[in-house]
Amino acid sequence: MTLKGIKELQNEIWMIKNLKANFGELRLNRNWDEPMGPTSKPNVTDLRAWDFKLLSRFEPFYAPFCDMCCMCTFGKCDLLGKKGACGINADAQQARTFLLSCCIGTAAHTAHAHHLLKHLIEKKGENFPIDLGMNIDIEAPIMRTVIGEKPGKLGDFRKVLDYCEEQLTYLLSATHTGQEGNILDFESKTFHAGMIDELSKEVCDISQIAAYGMPKGEEDVPLIELGLGVVDKEKPVILCIGHNVAPGAEIVDYTNDKGLYNEVEVCGICCSAIDISRRDKNAKIIGPLSKQLEFIRSGIADVIVVDEQCIRTDVLEEALKNNSTVIVTTDNACYGLPDRTNEDADKTVSDLIERRIDGALILDAEKVGEIAVKTALRISKDRRNIKILPDLKEVTKYAEDCIKCRMCERTCPNSFPVFDAIQDAGEGQFSKLLEVYEICYSCGKCEESCKADLPLVSMLTKVGGHYLKNQNYRIRQGRGPIQDVEIRKVGRPIVFGEIPGIIAFVGCTNYPKGGEEIAKMAEEFLKRNYIVVATGCSAMSIGEYKDKEGITLYEKYEDVFGAGGLVNLGSCVSNAHVSGACIKIANIFAKKPLRANYEEIADYILNRIGACGVAFGAYSQKASAITAGINRWGIPAIVGPHGTKFKRLLLGRKDKKESWKVNDLRSGEVVEGEPSPEHLLYAAETKEEVIALIPKICIRVNDTPKGRQTKLTNYIDLHQKYIETFPNDLHLFVRNRNDIPITYRKQVTEFLESKGWKPKEAPFEPSLMDFKKEEGR
Amino acid sequence: MMPWQPTTIAGPKQARVANPESVIRMLKKAKRPLFIIGPVIICDEGCDETVCHKAKIRSSCMDIAKEWDIPVVTVGHAFKSFLKEGFDTEPMGIIEIVNLLKDPEWKGLRGEGQHDLVLFIGVTYYIASQGLSTLKHFAQHLVTVTLCKFFHPNADASFPNMSDKKWLKYLEKLKISLRILNQEINTIRRV
Ligand code: SF4
Ligand code: SF4
Ligand code: SF4
Numbered sequence: 007m008t009l010k011g012i013k014e015l016q017n018e019i020w021m022i023k024n025l026k027a028n029f030g031e032l033r034l035n036r037n038w039d040e041p042m043g044p045t046s047k048p049n050v051t052d053l054r055a056w057d058f059k060l061l062s063r064f065e066p067f068y069a070p071f072c073d074m075c076c077m078c079t080f081g082k083c084d085l086l087g088k089k090g091a092c093g094i095n096a097d098a099q100q101a102r103t104f105l106l107s108c109c110i111g112t113a114a115h116t117a118h119a120h121h122l123l124k125h126l127i128e129k130k131g132e133n134f135p136i137d138l139g140m141n142i143d144i145e146a147p148i149m150r151t152v153i154g155e156k157p158g159k160l161g162d163f164r165k166v167l168d169y170c171e172e173q174l175t176y177l178l179s180a181t182h183t184g185q186e187g188n189i190l191d192f193e194s195k196t197f198h199a200g201m202i203d204e205l206s207k208e209v210c211d212i213s214q215i216a217a218y219g220m221p222k223g224e225e226d227v228p229l230i231e232l233g234l235g236v237v238d239k240e241k242p243v244i245l246c247i248g249h250n251v252a253p254g255a256e257i258v259d260y261t262n263d264k265g266l267y268n269e270v271e272v273c274g275i276c277c278s279a280i281d282i283s284r285r286d287k288n289a290k291i292i293g294p295l296s297k298q299l300e301f302i303r304s305g306i307a308d309v310i311v312v313d314e315q316c317i318r319t320d321v322l323e324e325a326l327k328n329n330s331t332v333i334v335t336t337d338n339a340c341y342g343l344p345d346r347t348n349e350d351a352d353k354t355v356s357d358l359i360e361r362r363i364d365g366a367l368i369l370d371a372e373k374v375g376e377i378a379v380k381t382a383l384r385i386s387k388d389r390r391n392i393k394i395l396p397d398l399k400e401v402t403k404y405a406e407d408c409i410k411c412r413m414c415e416r417t418c419p420n421s422f423p424v425f426d427a428i429q430d431a432g433e434g435q436f437s438k439l440l441e442v443y444e445i446c447y448s449c450g451k452c453e454e455s456c457k458a459d460l461p462l463v464s465m466l467t468k469v470g471g472h473y474l475k476n477q478n479y480r481i482r483q484g485r486g487p488i489q490d491v492e493i494r495k496v497g498r499p500i501v502f503g504e505i506p507g508i509i510a511f512v513g514c515t516n517y518p519k520g521g522e523e524i525a526k527m528a529e530e531f532l533k534r535n536y537i538v539v540a541t542g543c544s545a546m547s548i549g550e551y552k553d554k555e556g557i558t559l560y561e562k563y564e565d566v567f568g569a570g571g572l573v574n575l576g577s578c579v580s581n582a583h584v585s586g587a588c589i590k591i592a593n594i595f596a597k598k599p600l601r602a603n604y605e606e607i608a609d610y611i612l613n614r615i616g617a618c619g620v621a622f623g624a625y626s627q628k629a630s631a632i633t634a635g636i637n638r639w640g641i642p643a644i645v646g647p648h649g650t651k652f653k654r655l656l657l658g659r660k661d662k663k664e665s666w667k668v669n670d671l672r673s674g675e676v677v678e679g680e681p682s683p684e685h686l687l688y689a690a691e692t693k694e695e696v697i698a699l700i701p702k703i704c705i706r707v708n709d710t711p712k713g714r715q716t717k718l719t720n721y722i723d724l725h726q727k728y729i730e731t732f733p734n735d736l737h738l739f740v741r742n743r744n745d746i747p748i749t750y751r752k753q754v755t756e757f758l759e760s761k762g763w764k765p766k767e768a769p770f771e772p773s774l775m776d777f778k779k780e781e782g783r
Numbered sequence: 784m785m786p787w788q789p790t791t792i793a794g795p796k797q798a799r800v801a802n803p804e805s806v807i808r809m810l811k812k813a814k815r816p817l818f819i820i821g822p823v824i825i826c827d828e829g830c831d832e833t834v835c836h837k838a839k840i841r842s843s844c845m846d847i848a849k850e851w852d853i854p855v856v857t858v859g860h861a862f863k864s865f866l867k868e869g870f871d872t873e874p875m876g877i878i879e880i881v882n883l884l885k886d887p888e889w890k891g892l893r894g895e896g897q898h899d900l901v902l903f904i905g906v907t908y909y910i911a912s913q914g915l916s917t918l919k920h921f922a923q924h925l926v927t928v929t930l931c932k933f934f935h936p937n938a939d940a941s942f943p944n945m946s947d948k949k950w951l952k953y954l955e956k957l958k959i960s961l962r963i964l965n966q967e968i969n970t971i972r973r974v
Binding site (some may be wrong): 084 | 787789790793796819860862863876878879883908921
């Protein structure tokens with residue numbers, strides 16, 4: 007039998023085996039005739055070989071936050087130049103803690119998906135169809151590629167979450183004292199945690215889109231009101247904080263059902279806000295995470311409803327200071343409050359109003375809707391007269407009490423000049439305090455360490471609110487996945503490099519100099535015809551910036567997934583659609599089979615799709631899991647300076663030629679590659695460094711000469727604009743003379759000569775995958 | 784000494800408190816020093832550079848590098864301010880250069896071999912602290928010294944926390960001492 011014949015036979019046997027194994031699940035996939043691929047529901051070690059390929063190019067870089075380990079009673083162990091009592095050394099310990107961080111982040115998304123799915127199934131039933139409309143056939147690209155199944159109904163997601171939870175348990179167990187000890191194996195597990203995180207996010211977003219009737223990827227979704235100034239303070243105000251849309255959606259539904267819509271203001275902070283506005287476009291978004299303490303301190307909210315993730319743990323304490331009522335709604339954060347889930351709603355409302363209880367735990371989203379609205383309606387009048395923030399005279403009075411210890415600026419994560427601002431405020435001058443207010447993310451660390459006990463956050467809030475009355479902006483409604491029809495249009499220009507890149511601004515607000523920098527970065531690339539997408543707090547930060555004409559980028563740039571388009575995908579869980587879009591390009595444009603075919607899809611993305619994530623303000627464990635998730639797909643990410651505190655990056659070495667070799671699957675040769683993308687996870691110190699790096703990190707081995715010229719033009723332009731010099735590694739990205747940008751021909755040619763550059767052939771089918779037996783050499 | 788950001792204490796080992804004299808001693812011993820300069824000493828837009836202390840700090844840094852012939856890497860977006868002065872530096876990311884420094888096989892900025900002493904100034908405090916931690920753990924082949932006005936416990940030696948005035952004085956002293964030392968060395972060579 008010929009080699010080909012043997013291979014076909016092997017394939018058939020493999021398919022029959024899979025058919026048998028999946029017989030009980032065929033119903034799920036009845037309209038899907040794609041054969042099952044090699045890695046359905048991969049176990050912890052099943053994609054290890056792929057991970058090791060990535061890690062041989064992008065080596066782990068560790069920056070310990072702490073020299074010590076205190077994770078078991080053998081400790082504390084000092085790991086500086088020594089091993090711990092369990093045998094672990096400093097680099098493995100960093101890899102271990104990063105895995106732990108990713109497990110925490112993944113658990114947060116998986117628990118979120120579970121809470122939400124349970125609620126939606128109770129509400130709509132197991133058989134509620136997953137239908138994302140006429141323009142989306144590939145409804146769950148991650149699930150299809152990882153699990154090898156596609157969802158038909160809500161109940162189908164249960165199995166996905168069962169798989170996620172099983173894998174997460176294995177991964178978490180590996181961080182126990184005395185288990186894994188090898189950094190590469192820790193890193194492979196970290197990638198696995200990231201992949202599970204991707205699945206959980208996708209389950210979460212698709213179920214809420216289907217069941218709550220959120221936008222299904224349509225272009226040109228409405229603009230939503232955003233900002234501290236959009237709330238009508240004369241009405242009862244309900245504030246939702248967190249990430250799980252269910253309680254907020256039920257509040258909005260309750261007001262609509264009871265005809266109370268115009269009587270109550272429903273607003274939100276962080277991702278719950280984005281998702282509530284996807285449910286109801288009239289809901290208002292206060293802003294990102296950075297507004298949390300500030301808004302609670304302002305006392306505007308009568309009722310504060312918290313769900314899960316990224317909620318301050320002192321919400322209750324802060325709310326009690328100004329007589330706001332707190333309702334907690336998930337088992338993640340109960341804050342010691344009495345469980346009123348099964349209590350009569352009116353009895354709970356009366357207990358809250360009469361202050362017989364400080365707040366309530368209500369694990370029933372519909373009941374939360376009723377209780378929150380009824381309580382807000384009844385307490386708001388009395389609360390209007392409560393004076394919460396100091397007035398400007400009092401701000402000055404407080405500032406006079408400063409004892410000049412400077413702990414405020416020493417403990418501020420960004421060393422903002424709080425000290426100088428307070429000295430000026432003591433003289434009745436508030437301009438410096440206002441400048442701090444505009445970039446401050448109200449973490450409260452300055453206030454906590456103030457030796458004179460000054461209420462610094464309240465002082466900042468007062469000054470900000472007093473001078474910036476019109477904090478009124480616009481953001482696009484989060485539109486969810488990219489439609490298949492859009493992918494068909496852009497697949498080719500992206501893969502050939504003619505659209506120079508897809509940039510996803512994602513993640514939280516731990517920005518070094520305020521959110522405006524995100525908007526400025528986004529605009530630089532929108533002007534240059536990149537596709538810009540955004541999620542979560544970054545999407546809000548982009549909306550919080552107005553240009554000289556007073557309009558936001560969402561009003562200025564089209565809501566299309568195309569060159570120069572700006573798309574708000576939605577909340578943190580909508581990050582799944584970033585990799586989802588890349589997977590769909592591999593499938594729709596390149597016809598790569600998706601089904602349980604992780605490695606081939608990731609290899610395609612790594613070598614051909616110039617996408618990158620920018621999480622400039624990444625702060626949480628979820629952010630670490632999100633980066634691990636996109637990295638395993640071959641999508642690089644850039645974090646901001648605080649991202650170094652994740653303690654681990656994945657860096658390429660452009661000076662090590664050996665590590666960039668690729669297999670040309672067409673010719674069967676191992677050929678010289680290029681450092682593209684140069685890093686898989688990089689931390690940049692400043693906005694300027696990020697802008698200069700993005701065009702380079704969007705270069706891919708597969709770019710056509712025309713595409714490469716476009717990318718190099720952007721690289722040279724932006725490097726010259728922000729670093730003010732010609733990029734000194736340009737020769738590494740010019741394969742032959744056809745790649746030289748026309749506008750810079752002379753300059754580049756001279757530079758290449760100075761570097762002793764020699765042309766090389768571009769590979770036809772670059773890949774990190776092994777040659778199939780008959781092709782290899 | 785308490786670090787400038789108090790929570791950057793990483794463990795029992797802390798940097799030695801340095802002064803201009805001790806830095807000179809370390810420089811004298813070093814064969815291939817490197818100077819890393821970050822964006823914190825770059826003036827903000829609209830700043831009057833004739834009075835700004837950051838401009839004076841930059842000027843001292845350039846003099847120190849010239850006096851002792853130390854190659855300079857500028858990180859973040861620090862490159863442009865030096866270019867304006869006609870001073871040649873190599874632009875890089877702080878993470879990129881730290882990654883190269885931790886590799887004992889790297890040939891250094893001038894291709895003469897891995898550096899054995901690295902001076903830091905003006906790198907954002909917390910990112911510098913993380914980079915110094917990487918080098919403390921994984922680059923036993925080199926010594927790190929910070930010339931910022933903030934104490935950095937993760938360095939091998941660091942200037943203490945101090946005012947702008949004292950900081951300028953320290954850098955001036957370093958510059959002048961290097962000049963004198965250079966003159967002495969040249970005299971000895973001539974003799
Ligand atoms: S886990 Fe290992 S390194 Fe950490 S305290 Fe225990 S023995 Fe020491
Ligand atoms: S509240 Fe603002 S000023 Fe205070 S420490 Fe946090 S970021 Fe700095
Ligand atoms: S921490 Fe408080 S007392 Fe100390 S300088 Fe700052 S404002 Fe003044």
